[in-house]
Amino acid sequence: MIKNQALFHKPLKILTYFKRSHSVRKHSMHKHMRLFTPGPTPIFPLAQKAMSSPILYHRSKAFVELLSGVREGLKKLVGTRNEVLILSSSGTGAMEAAILNLCSPGDEVLVIRAGKFGGRWAQIVKAHALTVRILDIPLGEVPTIAQVKTLMMQYPNAKALLIQACETSTGVNFPVSEIAALTKKSDLLLVVDAVSYLGVSPFYMDNWGVDVMVSASQKGLMLPPGLSFVCFNEKAWAAQKKSKLTKYYFDLAKERKAIENNQTAYTSSVTLIQGLAVVLSYVHEIGMQTLFSTIHQKAQALRNAVQTLGLDLFAKVPSDGLVSIAVPHKIDGTKIVTKLRDEYSMTIAGGQDELKGKIIRIACMGYVQSEDLILLFEALEKVLVELGLKITVGQSVSVLKKEWSL
Amino acid sequence: MIKNQALFHKPLKILTYFKRSHSVRKHSMHKHMRLFTPGPTPIFPLAQKAMSSPILYHRSKAFVELLSGVREGLKKLVGTRNEVLILSSSGTGAMEAAILNLCSPGDEVLVIRAGKFGGRWAQIVKAHALTVRILDIPLGEVPTIAQVKTLMMQYPNAKALLIQACETSTGVNFPVSEIAALTKKSDLLLVVDAVSYLGVSPFYMDNWGVDVMVSASQKGLMLPPGLSFVCFNEKAWAAQKKSKLTKYYFDLAKERKAIENNQTAYTSSVTLIQGLAVVLSYVHEIGMQTLFSTIHQKAQALRNAVQTLGLDLFAKVPSDGLVSIAVPHKIDGTKIVTKLRDEYSMTIAGGQDELKGKIIRIACMGYVQSEDLILLFEALEKVLVELGLKITVGQSVSVLKKEWSL
Numbered sequence: 001m002i003k004n005q006a007l008f009h010k011p012l013k014i015l016t017y018f019k020r021s022h023s024v025r026k027h028s029m030h031k032h033m034r035l036f037t038p039g040p041t042p043i044f045p046l047a048q049k050a051m052s053s054p055i056l057y058h059r060s061k062a063f064v065e066l067l068s069g070v071r072e073g074l075k076k077l078v079g080t081r082n083e084v085l086i087l088s089s090s091g092t093g094a095m096e097a098a099i100l101n102l103c104s105p106g107d108e109v110l111v112i113r114a115g116k117f118g119g120r121w122a123q124i125v126k127a128h129a130l131t132v133r134i135l136d137i138p139l140g141e142v143p144t145i146a147q148v149k150t151l152m153m154q155y156p157n158a159k160a161l162l163i164q165a166c167e168t169s170t171g172v173n174f175p176v177s178e179i180a181a182l183t184k185k186s187d188l189l190l191v192v193d194a195v196s197y198l199g200v201s202p203f204y205m206d207n208w209g210v211d212v213m214v215s216a217s218q219k220g221l222m223l224p225p226g227l228s229f230v231c232f233n234e235k236a237w238a239a240q241k242k243s244k245l246t247k248y249y250f251d252l253a254k255e256r257k258a259i260e261n262n263q264t265a266y267t268s269s270v271t272l273i274q275g276l277a278v279v280l281s282y283v284h285e286i287g288m289q290t291l292f293s294t295i296h297q298k299a300q301a302l303r304n305a306v307q308t309l310g311l312d313l314f315a316k317v318p319s320d321g322l323v324s325i326a327v328p329h330k331i332d333g334t335k336i337v338t339k340l341r342d343e344y345s346m347t348i349a350g351g352q353d354e355l356k357g358k359i360i361r362i363a364c365m366g367y368v369q370s371e372d373l374i375l376l377f378e379a380l381e382k383v384l385v386e387l388g389l390k391i392t393v394g395q396s397v398s399v400l401k402k403e404w405s406l
Numbered sequence: 407m408i409k410n411q412a413l414f415h416k417p418l419k420i421l422t423y424f425k426r427s428h429s430v431r432k433h434s435m436h437k438h439m440r441l442f443t444p445g446p447t448p449i450f451p452l453a454q455k456a457m458s459s460p461i462l463y464h465r466s467k468a469f470v471e472l473l474s475g476v477r478e479g480l481k482k483l484v485g486t487r488n489e490v491l492i493l494s495s496s497g498t499g500a501m502e503a504a505i506l507n508l509c510s511p512g513d514e515v516l517v518i519r520a521g522k523f524g525g526r527w528a529q530i531v532k533a534h535a536l537t538v539r540i541l542d543i544p545l546g547e548v549p550t551i552a553q554v555k556t557l558m559m560q561y562p563n564a565k566a567l568l569i570q571a572c573e574t575s576t577g578v579n580f581p582v583s584e585i586a587a588l589t590k591k592s593d594l595l596l597v598v599d600a601v602s603y604l605g606v607s608p609f610y611m612d613n614w615g616v617d618v619m620v621s622a623s624q625k626g627l628m629l630p631p632g633l634s635f636v637c638f639n640e641k642a643w644a645a646q647k648k649s650k651l652t653k654y655y656f657d658l659a660k661e662r663k664a665i666e667n668n669q670t671a672y673t674s675s676v677t678l679i680q681g682l683a684v685v686l687s688y689v690h691e692i693g694m695q696t697l698f699s700t701i702h703q704k705a706q707a708l709r710n711a712v713q714t715l716g717l718d719l720f721a722k723v724p725s726d727g728l729v730s731i732a733v734p735h736k737i738d739g740t741k742i743v744t745k746l747r748d749e750y751s752m753t754i755a756g757g758q759d760e761l762k763g764k765i766i767r768i769a770c771m772g773y774v775q776s777e778d779l780i781l782l783f784e785a786l787e788k789v790l791v792e793l794g795l796k797i798t799v800g801q802s803v804s805v806l807k808k809e810w811s812l
Contacts, residue, residue: 226675269632
């Protein structure tokens with residue numbers, strides 16, 4: 001029997017699960033895996049520190065005061081006077097929460113599907129046995145305003161229109177403000193998935209007339225996954241009161257009441273919120289516009305570098321959160337991802353589902369460092385040559401170094 | 407315009423939201439708030455370190471290997487051959503997930519309500535418009551086996567029986583294995599909330615015949631809140647296939663498929679799982695029995711100390727996760743909590759709802775240190791005297807010091 005007070009001081013000879021995992025061991029001890037995936041993105045170091053500070057009791061005065069600041073900071077970021085609710089779930093949980101709180105059995109819901117996450121909207125709607133009307137957009141493209149108008153006219157009784165601000169699977173940005181200009185004149189509720197958009201580019205929920213925004217912590221907000229956000233405007237809250245889909249954990253009326261007291265309805269993900277406080281504090285100190293224009297310039301430089309290599313951008317209306325690159329037909333894109341991982345310890349994302357092998361995706365949002373992006377392009381050039389592509393080695397790296405004076 | 411690469415290196419002159427919060431400032435810089443709440447409990451330092459390590463990509467080989475170890479470690483802790491699913495939510499989310507995956511509209515569900523969390527079971531069942539049959543147990547007590555038998559006979563067509571392993575609001579342990587001995591001979595599904603029980607005392611899901619177990623990260627597992635766990639046995643999975651309540655994020659069939667590939671269905675709470683790997687690794691290295699008997703001895707010493715002061719234990723069948731103390735009638739228990747917080751920087755929990763002011767609760771599960779518990783009892787004695795109670799100062803502290811050879 002180990003003595004009571006000594007129990008947790010016993011030196012750890014074997015960390016079984018860490019030992020078992022070769023990659024994890026390599027990762028933790030020998031080599032730092034550089035992360036360029038469009039979520040999770042690298043963690044903001046000061047937030048890391050806050051998340052490692054002694055955990056607060058979620059019903060304490062200290063936490064209530066912290067959450068009061070977070071609440072204000074989130075509203076500013078979302079561009080709204082409405083409450084931004086904080087859930088403990090992935091972004092998908094927040095997407096479902098939006099549907100559960102707007103709809104009733106029998107409702108008809110419109111989805112514009114321009115990729116995997118549009119597909120997720122459709123799945124959620126179907127899972128709750130609602131009627132879904134899908135407008136499919138070719139991958140890499142976004143809907144035109146004329147298409148949205150037609151869709152709305154075709155289904156005048158629809159309850160909600162579900163879109164992405166950024167469709168992470170292809171790297172495009174939807175014309176959110178123009179779509180909102182249409183829906184705000186109607187009874188249709190515009191629900192926007194801003195998971196890989198919030199904290200990347202300006203979002204003006206109230207000015208644009210977006211009815212519902214959902215987002216999450218692990219993209220532009222430079223935090224680990226685990227928090228999600230939902231914001232309803234007055235039109236959406238009116239629908240919430242009438243919504244008849246049953247819910248408990250995702251009952252947003254309860255969350256609204258809680259946040260008005262600087263609380264969450266159930267045990268808050270306290271450490272992540274400690275980190276969020278630091279990120280928001282930082283973002284508002286440097287100024288949102290500074291953050292957004294910096295990310296924009298970074299993305300623009302990456303897009304120039306890609307084109308210098310003779311490669312095509314996959315996204316027709318590219319997001320600043322990530323750069324998606326069309327892989328030339330003769331190359332298998334999954335090999336680029338694997339080689340970068342195994343030979344250079346760098347993680348980028350490939351294409352998902354039908355885009356598997358056809359595109360690669362590199363994050364420019366969040367805490368991705370310019371210096372690391374230069375290392376990535378040095379490696380990427382080598383990998384492309386190894387895979388048989390004729391490119392002028394050094395060209396993309398020169399573009400980046402020049403843009404960033406590095 | 408701040409130069410691109412310099413953006414995140416700008417020194418932070420004002421951390422707005424931290425500055426705003428007096429308590430947080432005090433907490434972070436001047437004084438360490440000692441945490442004795444029955445969730446969140448203090449974080450295991452090695453897990454803290456793992457959570458601060460560079461974040462893994464949730465679709466990477468490294469994460470898959472990590473999750474494979476976690477999966478095995480969780481099964482051992484739960485005492486099951488079934489998969490233990492990992493959700494990103496609070497414990498309440500996991501409770502609702504259980505109901506959503508067992509029930510269909512029209513189902514009748516039995517709840518034994520011995521406190522706030524039994525009440526939560528009832529609320530979840532009602533929220534989904536199912537028929538709930540509640541057996542109310544006086545606060546501080548647990549049901550007898552005869553009462554459970556009667557309940558089962560009274561409602562022979564009920565789908566499930568919902569109980570707590572430990573009712574955190576009062577500090578009692580239910581006779582789970584004896585209740586399971588009844589239900590496993592019937593069609594009734596036994597669903598056990600083990601949120602403040604798992605990692606505290608032995609749980610033998612398969613041997614006992616528990617059908618569904620739910621738990622969470624912020625209690626015995628010494629992690630921040632944000633992860634929850636659900637385990638179904640074969641009887642429960644058979645019910646899952648027939649369940650007709652609609653769900654998406656909490657669709658456990660999808661999570662089961664994912665975990666079989668060492669993944670979660672949606673973006674995993676990666677950093678918390680990094681921490682979980684370390685906790686499980688540690689627990690299995692020292693041995694579960696060592697952990698449980700150490701916590702038991704710690705709890706037993708605290709219970710002795712409480713009785714030495716002439717105070718009554720509130721829980722008739724006390725859990726080892728927390729000690730709940732009945733506050734003498736002439737004293738307002740909320741004052742004890744407030745004084746400990748404001749004058750001694752120590753956070754304990756009071757009673758909730760109708761127990762407000764009537765009990766106080768002190769965690770003995772997780773990473774609560776004996777040395778800190780001694781400091782707490784020194785402070786508690788002083789506070790009780792200040793509030794007019796006649797006790798012999800130093801008596802409870804002596805008991806603890808003797809028990810722990812400190």
